[in-house]
Amino acid sequence: MLDARDRQLLEQIQTGLPVCPRPYAEIGTTLAMPEAEVLERLTQLKQQGLIKRMGVIVKHHQLGYRANAMIVWNVPDNLVKQLGRQLSQFAFVTLCYQRPRQAEWPYNLFCMIHGKDRETVLKQLEQLNANCDLVGLEHNILFSRRCFKQRGAVYQPTNTTSLTHG
Amino acid sequence: MLTPLHKSLLNDFQRDFPLSSRPYQDIANALGVSENDVLSALTELSENHLISRIGPIIPPNQLGVSTLVAMAIPEPQLQAIADKISAYPEVNHNYEREHTFNLWFVVIASNAEHLQAVLDAIELETGYKTMSLPLLDDFFIDLGFKMDFHNA
Numbered sequence A: 001m002l003d004a005r006d007r008q009l010l011e012q013i014q015t016g017l018p019v020c021p022r023p024y025a026e027i028g029t030t031l032a033m034p035e036a037e038v039l040e041r042l043t044q045l046k047q048q049g050l051i052k053r054m055g056v057i058v059k060h061h062q063l064g065y066r067a068n069a070m071i072v073w074n075v076p077d078n079l080v081k082q083l084g085r086q087l088s089q090f091a092f093v094t095l096c097y098q099r100p101r102q103a104e105w106p107y108n109l110f111c112m113i114h115g116k117d118r119e120t121v122l123k124q125l126e127q128l129n130a131n132c133d134l135v136g137l138e139h140n141i142l143f144s145r146r147c148f149k150q151r152g153a154v155y156q157p158t159n160t161t162s163l164t165h166g
Numbered sequence B: 001m002l003t004p005l006h007k008s009l010l011n012d013f014q015r016d017f018p019l020s021s022r023p024y025q026d027i028a029n030a031l032g033v034s035e036n037d038v039l040s041a042l043t044e045l046s047e048n049h050l051i052s053r054i055g056p057i058i059p060p061n062q063l064g065v066s067t068l069v070a071m072a073i074p075e076p077q078l079q080a081i082a083d084k085i086s087a088y089p090e091v092n093h094n095y096e097r098e099h100t101f102n103l104w105f106v107v108i109a110s111n112a113e114h115l116q117a118v119l120d121a122i123e124l125e126t127g128y129k130t131m132s133l134p135l136l137d138d139f140f141i142d143l144g145f146k147m148d149f150h151n152a
Helices: A004-013 A023-031 A035-047 A075-088 A118-131 B003-014 B022-031 B037-046 B074-088 B111-125
Strands: A053-058 A067-073 A093-098 A109-115 A139-149 B052-058 B065-071 B091-098 B103-111 B129-136 B136-142
Touching: A004 A023, A004 A035, A004 B052, A023 A035, A023 B022, A067 A118, A075 A093, A075 A109, A075 B136, A109 A118, A118 A139, A139 B074, A139 B103, B003 B022, B003 B037, B022 B037, B037 B052, B065 B111, B074 B091, B074 B103, B074 B111, B091 B111, B103 B111
Parallel strands: none
Antiparallel strands: A053 B052, A067 A109, A067 A139, A093 A109, A093 B136, A139 B091, B065 B103, B065 B129, B091 B103
16 A cells, blocks of 8 residues: 555655745655656545645644643443544544553543633533533543643654664 | 734645645635745744644554553653653654643654564663553544634
């Protein structure tokens, strides 16, 4: 599905498209790939869902979305999919995942809400609980405090190892 | 100060960025400005740290494997340990959150062995346990933001 050239292209483009008149040609030059092939491969990757979306990635914190909460619930396994899809319908939910429970962590359904302030996020949580029949289920809300590092996913090329300082 | 052009670039081009030879020219045509206006405005947004990049959102576990990791670190040591963890190139989105598990970050690696090696190295270097919560199913990964400039 993802051949070596696709992989190289994604690795090259993941840190950002140059801001210049022919950005795809420039990416192509680095990879010795014609501009037309860059465009064709990116179009296909998007159709295949290997690029979820392509565009301007904003820094939400700087733009006023300062209350950032991860909300977690312990829901019955047979309802996870249905509830996950329901939660995803709300415009203020930016991410929604199923993750495994662990010994000290009973929660299996995760979502993120990015809001302008804490009160708004708490109201939105109430709305989710009420609308998705989540009232009474074990849950937790983890507001973020400090951000130590924030950047998009940067996939390390296959052969690098970076554990030298570990 | 955000101009109408800045606002439009922030809000209207988070998805479906043109896949064409002159994407910035296409945007300029759509907005009735020059390509140069678009290039300058995007450079300004980038320099003012309002955008992180123009690029793709790649779903997890396509180019490699990833997991969300939580650790419970005593407050006085948190900054120092967080800094050590942030130094790993495989780590991103390293946050303090309000919980006993107060440090949360994502580890991305090319394969499962490499991922485990990073977790092992972190435990060895910090002396604290990691709790790994790999993705089982994603219902929605988008991270688009509707900009509300009335209150911004």
